[in-house]
Amino acid sequence: MATVNVNLIGLSREDYKGRPSTLCRGCGHNSIANQIIAVAYEMALEPHRVIKVSGIGCSSKSPAYFLGRSHGFNSLHGRMPSIATGATTVNNTLIAIGVSGDGDTGSIGLGQFKHLVRRNIPLVYIVENNGVYGLTKGQFSATADQGQTLKYAGVNELPPIDICLEALAAEASFVARSFAGDPAQVRTLLKAALSHRGTAVLDIISPCVTFNNHETSTKSYPYGKAHEEPLQDIAYIPYAEPIMVDYEPGEVQLVEMFDGSHIQLKKLDPESHDPTDRMAAIQLLEEARANQEFITGLIYVDENRPTFREVSRLIDEPLVSLPEDVLRPSPEALEMVMNRMRCC
């Protein structure tokens, strides 16, 4: 009898799968869904503790295609952040994974996105960024390259919105960019994001094979494969696993995450980026934008910024578990309030 591999909590990879994808074959989003499955399996996440939330669009469909044993909410276009805010505020034991797209986040949902980031709601916020509207057949999104030509939409005359810059402007505490064609990096960044204290923004270039996968698009597989410039060699070291440092001093940067795990960043050149420096992160993104460089990796991380729940001084216990005698004040309490308002 063939043995089935199981993880630390006795679940197989199969237990983390979802329903069959209805997205196009080769879609970057399917690759990302597969990395989420792999990471959840490897990190031995308890499926019932995970919630998957999304907005509307191709990307937002994908939570149906991973973690079938986790609750999901496919909400409204651009409104996933508010659903995530409500759910995580009342139940802080949940691990929230949000999946959005460039239309969902960069256009209709830009406001909710920035306010979620500003509140530092604990959520892995994945933007599956392909620069194009797929379900409505090929309009430019707000992240499309300036000057790019599409069959349906003609020439894009407007500059792109940079999701990572928007996140940083809103005081994001975790910003990373990756490429669906670089699954190893996607997995490592996902693990780091899942260990992060607040909102982790993952802007993943995820090519649309049907509408935007040609050489002239920076959101295509050929372009990504040819031009991706990783900022670091990144490794994730789970909590309680020994950190083996076999590099020369200065070659490696270790970032301790909120849950006690570490991210190990091996510098690829001596002048490489320090992801704990916010100003440097902004400069890095602006320069990459100006020079049309496709940089990937961990751009910024700050494990000290408290979450919305923390600054709101809520009790540690999840609000959804409070019993009726806590939720509903006593008859004496009502009598006390009434007495204050009485006539005589």
Add this chain to the structure above:
Amino acid sequence: MNDGAKSAEQVSPTKEGEPIVNDFQIIVATVNGTGSQTANTVLLRALFRMGIPVNGKNFFPSNIQGLPTWFTIRLSKDGYVARRETSEILVAFNETTVFDDISKLPPGGVCFYPAEWEIKHTRDDISYYPMPVRELVKASSTPARLRDYVANMVYVGSVAAMLDIDLDEIESALNFHFSMKSKPVQMNMEVVRAAYEWALDNLPKTDPYRVERMESEEGLILLDGNSAGALGAVFGGVTLIAWYPITPSTSLIDAAREYLKDLRLDPETGKATYAIIQAEDELAAIGMVIGAGWAGARAMTATSGPGLSLMAEFSGLAYFAEVPAVIWDVQRVGPSTGLPTRTSQGDVLKAYFLGHGDTKHVCLLPSTIAECFEFGWRAFDLAERLQTPVFVLSDLDLGMNLWVSEPFAYPDQPMDRGKVLTAEDLDRLGEFARYKDVDGDGIPYRTLPGTAHPLAAYFARGTGHNEAAIYSERPEDWTANMARLARKFNTARRLVPKPIVDEVEGASAGLIAYGTTHHPIVEARDLLHSQGIEVSYLRLRALPLEDTTRDFIARHERIYVVEANHDGQVASLIRMEYPEYADRIISLAHLDGLPLTANWITTAFLEKEEAR
């Protein structure tokens, strides 16, 4: 506000020279932002403490400072609390409106005004009472920088002197207002006393109006509907509030914050057992509420018309994905910004159908602050039982004005958390389909995120789905699901608060009203009764409509639906619901930003009856 002296039937008949006791209306005309609200509520509260049935209404502009504002205090020994078109006693504290204000006084009326204005006494049928405001304030020990604030206390003292309001009750009201802080109380009271004594010494009383202590208010409370609704939500176990500021709903959230701070901090840690989130807009506010409701918390928002519009898409989603939520709509006059500080019942159809693609919602329609409290907690039971958004349609008049009420009754049943399956339930059942009608009432079972069971998870979605919550575009799945939602809505008919019926034997006409329109109806029926005309009355307390209403309509030849909107929204809804009776439904709808009056209702009713 004064509409002029046209409604003679509202002014109590009196013989020449006889006093009129506890049956008149005071109107205070001031400039917005001058702190008159303290003086007005102190007068109101003092009268309330004297046991006299009172109702205060603030008619204020959408403005921070400078525009005219009016506050009416109706005293009614018979207990009528509706707006009255005529005010007999004017406190003229706004120089720009004074002549207009005076022109609206009925014969025999009274005008208090600052003596320094030296206005001409153009009417010989009213009493003029000048008050040396500047002089009295200057003579007081109030520091110069605070003089403007206490100037209003001159009219409090003068009115108290001329109407015989107990100064001890004024002091008690000030103590209440300033939370027993002696310094501001003393400072204000000094001016009140000075004005009181000056008036007694210098103003010969030439009007018939005065007050007398009554026992009728003993044990009663005085509160605004927004505070009452907030308190109801607190006793309904509200756990998350997400909102965006909008008049006239903002004070509901402010009140909730205060009550929650008082009643729901964890005694050990001092930390909150609730969350209040000021969202970036109403779309986010309702989204947070729905996220929290999906996760299993009692969550609510409060808004008004424009905000309600922004909640439309999410309301449709919550209806279809079947997520509990409570939405308070404190109605104001729209469309658009409309008259943002004036009252209306203009959102009923909008709320009832809010969404897109065949949605209908449960709406609760409170008439009194006691119902604001009751519906405040009951809305959560209904939302969780029915797994759907529940709208509470209050209005500015109810929400922001002060009303007398019996103390609120503690919830008479434990919280109904609805059909929620735990991990143990799932073990026992061995299967779970989120949208399956197991019990035949259209209400499916749900699980909450975090439920530790392999069967627990489902995918909440606005897309077409089958019983197992799996994406489906099959026509039969769509129609089956919508048919079940219709069954659920029929279940809602049995669960919502029933109408209150006061049927008169043999009456051929019946009135239907809801919300604050109830108050002038009570008075209008008495006016009609005094003319020998009897009409039945049904007060709706919720939508959807149910059999009580249909049966009531069936038993009357003519049904007048009275409401404060332009288009007769509930009249339309009733016609739509009961087409067999459509021809007996007559709309009496009126909207000018002010609460309806008994005078308007009786006049409109009699016109229609005579035109028959």
